[in-house]
Every structure is written in structure tokens, then in C-alpha cells.
Amino acid sequence: MTALQHLPSLRRVAVCGGTHGNEMSGVYLVKYWLRNPSELQRGTFCATPFLGNPQAVEQCVRYIGTDLNRTFIADILNSKDSDTYECQRAQEVNQAFGPKGSLDAYDFMIDLHNTTANMGCCFIVPSEQSLLSVHMCNYIQKQSKRRHCPVLFYQQPGEETYPIASVAKAGLAIEMGPQPQGVARAEILAEMRSTVAHALDFIELFNKGTLFPSFESEAYKFTGSVDFPRDPTGEISAVVHPKLQDKDFHPLQPGHPIFQTLDGEDILYESDNITYPVFINEAAYYEKKAAFLKTEKKTLSQPALQKKF
Amino acid sequence: MTALQHLPSLRRVAVCGGTHGNEMSGVYLVKYWLRNPSELQRGTFCATPFLGNPQAVEQCVRYIGTDLNRTFIADILNSKDSDTYECQRAQEVNQAFGPKGSLDAYDFMIDLHNTTANMGCCFIVPSEQSLLSVHMCNYIQKQSKRRHCPVLFYQQPGEETYPIASVAKAGLAIEMGPQPQGVARAEILAEMRSTVAHALDFIELFNKGTLFPSFESEAYKFTGSVDFPRDPTGEISAVVHPKLQDKDFHPLQPGHPIFQTLDGEDILYESDNITYPVFINEAAYYEKKAAFLKTEKKTLSQPALQKKF
Numbered sequence: 001m002t003a004l005q006h007l008p009s010l011r012r013v014a015v016c017g018g019t020h021g022n023e024m025s026g027v028y029l030v031k032y033w034l035r036n037p038s039e040l041q042r043g044t045f046c047a048t049p050f051l052g053n054p055q056a057v058e059q060c061v062r063y064i065g066t067d068l069n070r071t072f073i074a075d076i077l078n079s080k081d082s083d084t085y086e087c088q089r090a091q092e093v094n095q096a097f098g099p100k101g102s103l104d105a106y107d108f109m110i111d112l113h114n115t116t117a118n119m120g121c122c123f124i125v126p127s128e129q130s131l132l133s134v135h136m137c138n139y140i141q142k143q144s145k146r147r148h149c150p151v152l153f154y155q156q157p158g159e160e161t162y163p164i165a166s167v168a169k170a171g172l173a174i175e176m177g178p179q180p181q182g183v184a185r186a187e188i189l190a191e192m193r194s195t196v197a198h199a200l201d202f203i204e205l206f207n208k209g210t211l212f213p214s215f216e217s218e219a220y221k222f223t224g225s226v227d228f229p230r231d232p233t234g235e236i237s238a239v240v241h242p243k244l245q246d247k248d249f250h251p252l253q254p255g256h257p258i259f260q261t262l263d264g265e266d267i268l269y270e271s272d273n274i275t276y277p278v279f280i281n282e283a284a285y286y287e288k289k290a291a292f293l294k295t296e297k298k299t300l301s302q303p304a305l306q307k308k309f
Numbered sequence: 310m311t312a313l314q315h316l317p318s319l320r321r322v323a324v325c326g327g328t329h330g331n332e333m334s335g336v337y338l339v340k341y342w343l344r345n346p347s348e349l350q351r352g353t354f355c356a357t358p359f360l361g362n363p364q365a366v367e368q369c370v371r372y373i374g375t376d377l378n379r380t381f382i383a384d385i386l387n388s389k390d391s392d393t394y395e396c397q398r399a400q401e402v403n404q405a406f407g408p409k410g411s412l413d414a415y416d417f418m419i420d421l422h423n424t425t426a427n428m429g430c431c432f433i434v435p436s437e438q439s440l441l442s443v444h445m446c447n448y449i450q451k452q453s454k455r456r457h458c459p460v461l462f463y464q465q466p467g468e469e470t471y472p473i474a475s476v477a478k479a480g481l482a483i484e485m486g487p488q489p490q491g492v493a494r495a496e497i498l499a500e501m502r503s504t505v506a507h508a509l510d511f512i513e514l515f516n517k518g519t520l521f522p523s524f525e526s527e528a529y530k531f532t533g534s535v536d537f538p539r540d541p542t543g544e545i546s547a548v549v550h551p552k553l554q555d556k557d558f559h560p561l562q563p564g565h566p567i568f569q570t571l572d573g574e575d576i577l578y579e580s581d582n583i584t585y586p587v588f589i590n591e592a593a594y595y596e597k598k599a600a601f602l603k604t605e606k607k608t609l610s611q612p613a614l615q616k617k618f
Contacts, residue, residue: 185549185590
């Protein structure tokens with residue numbers, strides 16, 4: 001276990017909703033906070049709310065031309081041409097809250113998402129090196145009424161970070177579901193709201209010098225995706241098996257059914273290893289050719305954390 | 310009670326999916342049946358499957374320019390100009406399965422829909438004058454494993470019928486939920502499929518001369534819609550109350566909460582009468598300014614029905 005880590009205090013904090021314009025919890029909350037920001041105020045900072053993709057919010061679609069939450073990479077942020085509305089918008093966001101990777105970037109960004117999958121309240125963070133974010137998750141987990149608020153690491157080895165929160169020095173995405181696209185459900189909205197409040201409370205405690213002790217916890221690491229079975233023309237030919245549907249974060253054993261064809265045939269999970277599927281039957285991932293994402297479960301040890309005085 | 314009614318046998322039957330391109334049960338089933346039509350075969354007829362809105366299916370959206378399921382009215386069907394893709398498509402469908410109101414029209418059309426609301430398996434029929442459709446619903450209700458498969462009458466007094474099924478001489482829409490837009494859930498797909506099978510079995514029995522006895526049953530009649538509360542700029546300012554969410558077809562008493570503002574205030578149902586809300590928090594109805602539709606419950610007496618020999 002590494003010794004106590006010190007990090008600078010967090011003064012410039014942003015909360016983003018509507019990165020995907022049809023994920024309504026974040027859209028509603030950010031629109032509300034833009035008119036009533038007091039809820040985002042703490043003693044040591046005041047978080048800035050903003051809509052990630054205003055045009056997509058306006059049209060209640062995920063995106064206009066391309067998925068904004070995949071555009072925060074150097075090639076797009078530094079490009080002279082903006083192929084799509086989202087590439088242009090990524091540059092605007094990068095200018096306002098970055099530039100990504102620079103000392104001028106915001107200290108922290110919280111990005112609010114919904115999924116049609118049964119993910120509960122899940123935190124998406126680049127990797128276990130995201131010390132501040134992982135401590136924040138650990139803090140929120142202890143405050144939450146939910147028994148299980150899993151942490152999911154998305155970054156692949158050597159991969160550039162690409163989501164909107166990567167513009168800031170640190171960040172995390174809160175992913176809540178199940179909720180249909182284009183629908184706001186009261187209970188999910190309320191839980192998203194209290195989760196953001198806990199996140200801001202964590203930053204406040206951190207800024208005030210609280211020592212967050214070292215801890216061990218479990219997390220899930222993205223390892224790949226599984227597409228739907230398709231016929232020779234590329235058409236999807238099976239649906240997610242009822243025994244897999246809604247079983248996000250449950251262990252999936254090799255040989256267990258994952259799809260059911262319209263002919264009534266079960267398709268089994270072929271692998272040597274258990275996986276922990278997530279984003280099972282997420283509406284937005286059909287076009288990404290992912291019926292679910294695979295993760296491995298791992299235990300992580302995090303050093304203690306305190307503000308650098 | 311009226312005496313036994315006689316109607317001609319039904320030879321030309323159509324089953325439509327994808328009238329809304331992101332309602333996936335019907336899209337998947339119709340695509341399957343177009344390749345494997347044997348399931349739609351009975352002794353006295355073979356139902357014709359078709360996609361209502363192929364371009365919307367292709368793009369996985371509800372519609373391209375306008376809601377197809379509102380376009381089957383004389384003004385649009387007889388117009389020389391087609392303002393939108395859907396107006397043109399309505400004319401094509403009318404040519405293939407109508408013309409609406411003529412002797413040449415198909416005898417029956419079943420139209421397959423999903424909703425994000427907790428509607429279960431619901432049948433939508435113009436009115437209690439839709440004798441054949443109401444008998445079909447009564448038959449399916451008796452075959453179904455579900456305790457409650459409500460019948461909903463949508464037609465207002467003096468109103469022209471407008472949905473796609475109105476092109477045929479008789480028809481009904483099967484509305485199943487909850488299911489997010491753009492997602493196919495295995496259990497809903499299976500129930501939609503068995504419901505269509507029961508509908509076709511009913512037609513087969515009818516064609517073979519079965520006498521369907523008179524019956525009394527309850528049904529729900531559309532009476533109006535309730536919009537979300539909005540701020541002076543027109544923005545939605547409250548969400549469906551957790552006590553109303555998912556309570557489709559449950560009695561809603563005056564004075565009970567229907568919305569919750571983001572300020573935490575409950576908004577109550579103001580009326581002199583109980584209503585039976587349906588399509589509560591349906592994603593596609595936000596733009597139609599309907600947080601839910603109101604219905605009244607009524608008992609209907611239907612005369613016996615038999616084929617005209």
C-alpha cells in the first residue's frame with residue numbers, strides 16, 4: 001500500500017447534463033440548476049452546471065451528428081475543421097472547461113447519464129489511477145441508500161480518454177438506470193440529485209482538509225463488448241435472453257444463455273472465463289454493435305488521500 | 310341486448326409492425342415474418358406482414374417528418390401533395406391495404422406498438438361499435454396468461470379515425486409495455502407474438518363459423534390528456550409523481566398527487582371525477598404535451614357474433 005497521497009484542492013468544479021440529449025435526469029437537473037444554482041454551492045467552491053449537447057437536448061436525441069461523449073480526443077479538439085456539430089461543440093466545451101490536459105483545465109467534472117440497462121447507480125471512471133474520483137466513489141457508496149453502487153473503469157491500456165469529463169483534471173460519470181430515453185422518472189431523478197450532492201460534499205470535505213483513509217474495494221474493468229447475433233445481411237437475429245436481461249453486474253458463467261433467436265434457439269456464452277456484463281440491452285449501443293459490455297471484477301487498494309496544504 | 314350479429318368472413322388480413330420505427334417488438338416480429346411467414350398461416354387465410362414506416366425503422370426513430378399513425382385521414386390520403394415522407398407513405402399503405410372506407414380494403418389489420426408506460430398488454434380499438442375487434446379482444450383476454458388486458462377506445466364523438474389500422478375494414482392496435490424505445494425485450498416480444506397468434510386464431514374460428522356468444526366486459530374510453538406543468542417559457546417544470554408512475558389503469562382520485570416539481574412541491578389531480586390514467590410518462594407523448602391520458606371506465610354489452618353464411 002502506497003503512503004498518503006496529496007492532491008491540490010478543487011476550486012473549479014463543473015456538473016454536466018445532456019451530454020446525451022435524451023438522457024433526462026441530467027437534462028432536467030442541469031436546466032433546474034442553471035436557474036437555481038444554490039444547491040451546487042458549498043463553502044469552498046460553487047459548481048458550474050452546463051448542458052453538454054444543447055442541440056441534442058433541444059431535439060431530445062442522443063446526438064445530432066456523432067456521439068459527443070467520444071469526441072474529446074486530441075485529433076478532434078485540435079482540428080481546424082469541425083465535421084459535425086458535436087466536434088464543434090467539443091471544442092467549445094474544451095475552451096470553456098479545459099483545455100484538456102492543461103493547468104488551466106477545471107479541477108473536476110461530474111457528467112450525468114442514464115441508461116436503459118438495469119445499472120442502478122454506477123460510477124464510470126477512467127482507471128484505478130483516478131485516485132480522486134475513486135475516493136469520491138467510495139465516499140458516495142457509504143452515503144448511498146443503495147447496497148451496490150459499482151465503479152466501472154473504462155480506459156483500455158494505452159487508450160486516450162475520450163469522454164466529456166476528461167476535459168477536466170479529474171472527473172467521473174454517474175450512470176443511472178433503467179430509464180427509457182426521453183423519459184424522466186421521479187425516483188431516478190431524486191437519486192441522481194442526491195448522488196451529485198454527495199459528490200459535492202466529498203469535494204467540500206476534501207478542500208477542508210479531511211483525510212480520507214486508504215481502503216480496499218471492488219471494481220469492474222471493461223474488457224470488451226459482445227454484439228447481437230446477426231444474419232448474413234447484418235440484421236440482428238436474436239434478442240437478449242430473458243435470463244441475462246436486467247442482470248447487469250451479475251456473474252455470467254460460460255455456457256449460460258445470452259441470446260434467444262426468433263426461431264426459439266438459445267445462444268450460450270462461449271468463453272473460458274466468468275464475466276460481469278454491463279449495459280445489457282442499452283438502446284444506444286445497438287448501433288455500436290454491443291448487446292452488452294464485458295467486465296472483469298477486481299479488488300483495488302487505494303492509498304489514503306488528503307489535500308496538499 | 311341486440312340479437313346475434315352477422316359479419317362477412319375475413320380473408321385479407323394484415324399485420325403491421327414498425328408504424329413507429331423505434332417500437333421494436335413489432336419491428337422484429339414483422340421482419341422475421343417477412344422471411345418466415347408460416348406462423349401467420351391459418352386454414353382459411355394467411356396474414357400479410359408489413360412494415361408501416363420502413364424509413365423510420367431504418368433510422369430507429371418514431372417517424373421521419375410526422376407521426377404516421379395520425380395520417381390516415383381523408384385530407385392526407387386524398388391530397389395531391391405529400392408534405393412529409395409519412396404522408397406519402399400513408400398513401401402507399403392506403404393503396405396497398407385500402408382504400409380506406411372502400412369495399413376493396415383489407416378485412417382486418419393488426420398493428421403492433423410498444424410504450425414506455427406500464428400498460429401491460431392493451432388493445433386499442435376505435436369504439437364499442439368495433440364489434441369484430443371487441444370480440445377479438447374478449448377472445449384474446451381469455452387465452453392470455455395475464456389477468457388484465459384492457460381494451461381502450463380512442464375515438465372521440467364525431468372524430469375521423471386516423472391510425473394505420475383504420476385503412477382496413479376493421480382492426481386493432483396491440484400496445485405493449487413498458488419497453489424503452491429502441492430496445493427489444495425478450496419477454497415482451499414473446500407476449501406480443503402469442504397475442505398475435507391468438508388474434509389470428511380468433512379470425513380462423515370466426516371464418517369457420519364459430520358462434521361467439523354475447524358478453525359484458527369493461528373497457529376504458531379516452532376522455533382527454535393532461536400536460537406536464539410548465540414554466541412561463543414552456544419548459545416542463547415537474548416530473549410524473551412517483552405515486553402515479555407505472556399506475557396505468559389504476560383509479561386516480563381527485564386530490565391525489567400527479568406531479569412533483571423540482572422544488573419538491575406535489576401537484577394534485579384537480580377534478581370532480583375519478584379517472585383511469587394511461588400512457589403515463591410515455592416518451593413519445595412529451596412532444597404531444599401529454600404526461601398521461603385520461604380515460605373513463607365503462608361496462609359494455611356486446612351482442613353475439615357469427616360469420617354471415
